[in-house]
Amino acid sequence: MRENDDGRSGFDVSVLGLGAMGTIMVRALLKQGKRVAIWNRSPGKAEGLVAAGAHLCESAAIALAASPVAILVLLDDTAVQEMLGADGVGQALANCTIVNFSTGSKEDSLALQALVNRAGGHYVKGMIVAYPRNVGHPESYCIYTSEREAFERHRELLEVLAGHAVFLPWDEALAFGTMLHAYSFAAMVAFYEAVGASRHFGMSAPKMARLLSDASRFLISDALEDAVRRLEEGDFAGDQATLDVHASAFEYIAESMHACGARTPVFDAVCQVVQRAQSMGYGDQDVSATTQFFAAEVPDCADSPAPPEFDTSQCSGAAVGSATP
Known part of the structure; x- marks a missing residue:
């Protein structure tokens, strides 16, 4: 050498x-x-x-x-x-x-x-x-x-x-690495949930997986780019579709899946977040305003009452109980 x-x-x-x-x-x-x-x-x-x-x-x-x-x-x-x-x-x-x-x-x-x-x-x-x-x-x-x-x-x-x-500096690198993995794996599990639920609608998992992958690629990429712009500009105007409009659509989506007996804990959590964001006054703003819900300080459990239970009737109808794991 x-x-x-x-x-x-x-x-x-x-x-x-x-x-x-x-x-x-x-x-x-x-x-x-x-x-x-x-x-x-x-x-x-x-x-x-x-x-x-x-x-x-x-x-x-x-x-x-x-x-x-x-x-x-x-x-x-x-x-x-x-x-x-x-x-x-x-x-x-x-x-x-x-x-x-x-x-x-x-x-x-x-x-x-x-x-x-x-x-x-x-x-x-x-x-x-x-x-x-x-x-x-x-x-x-x-x-x-x-x-x-x-x-x-x-x-x-x-x-x-x-x-x-x-x-990145140490703290930023740790934050980015943590959030990137949390986001990426949450997105993947949501995909797995949707593919697994497809059999309840009579469609094969492989076919649904391919359709979801192809159809969602632009939709999600565009939504993320728009969210970045809104966060950078501080603009959460509901000019495309308000959080209230999304919540109404989510009720129908959840009801359809639960009526078929699908297990949807991830989407149930999405519905819960939307409800909480609405209760905080973001209903007339863009759905990206839900970041304000996640960014809010978590109250001290010893000093604050427990948060209200997720109102499944707002999102899924009576069949929701059979959809939980």
């Missing part, structure tokens, strides 16, 4: 941890012509990657010393702490940028950053917003935080893993 000017061996990147995500990251990097050094506690997992052109290192310390940037995809930050604290590893951290994708809290990650910095290295926390199959996709996202300068130094390399590499 040739040496770089900083004394590190001649690889572009090291990847430590070869689970499903680490393995696909290595393949994405190799596909872009990167020289990749790898390490895993179980060397057997590396055989296919070595055949594809990666270089297997005998130890974590050697892997860290092989490249100017090392991507960690271990089980969690406890495993990272154990690896970085092992004998002989500290010296390898000097002049190395650690990009840690392992799961852990902000506190754990800050402790790891301090450890790396003391050894003369740099630290970037990464959160990938993609299943392994979408690593390397130009439309996928990664969120990064910690040391911006180190991130910018290796941005081009990191964009191989996800076309959109977003750097």
Whole structure:
């Protein structure tokens, strides 16, 4: 191996941890012509990657010393702490940028950053917003935080893993990562609910899934763009359709599903949110005004009466009881 000017061996990147995500990251990097050094506690997992052109290192310390940037995809930050604290590893951290994708809290990650910095290295926390199959996709996202300068130094390399590499301060990165996952999985569960309910209407799940995917793509994208505009401008005028109009349609939708015996806990919750937003005085505004309901301070349970129960008669009719899980 040739040496770089900083004394590190001649690889572009090291990847430590070869689970499903680490393995696909290595393949994405190799596909872009990167020289990749790898390490895993179980060397057997590396055989296919070595055949594809990666270089297997005998130890974590050697892997860290092989490249100017090392991507960690271990089980969690406890495993990272154990690896970085092992004998002989500290010296390898000097002049190395650690990009840690392992799961852990902000506190754990800050402790790891301090450890790396003391050894003369740099630290970037990464959160990938993609299943392994979408690593390397130009439309996928990664969120990064910690040391911006180190991130910018290796941005081009990191964009191989996800076309959109977003750097944010710690608290904003945590907020964005949390909300993005909460929103995305809530949307997916709503889709699964609708597809599962389709059999109650006599339509096959695969057919409904395809129709929903195709038909909702523009509708939802447009609604989200409009909501962003309204939030940025502070304009919730009900010029397209008021919250009251949506609530009336939701009553019919819920009644139709419940009458067929479909289980719809997600849509029931949507109806509940709309009712609460109406009670707060947003009925004549755009449906995006429901963000005001979610942004409102949660009252102290000890000082405030319990919120009223969801009035199912407003949304579903007498059949709602059979629709609950």
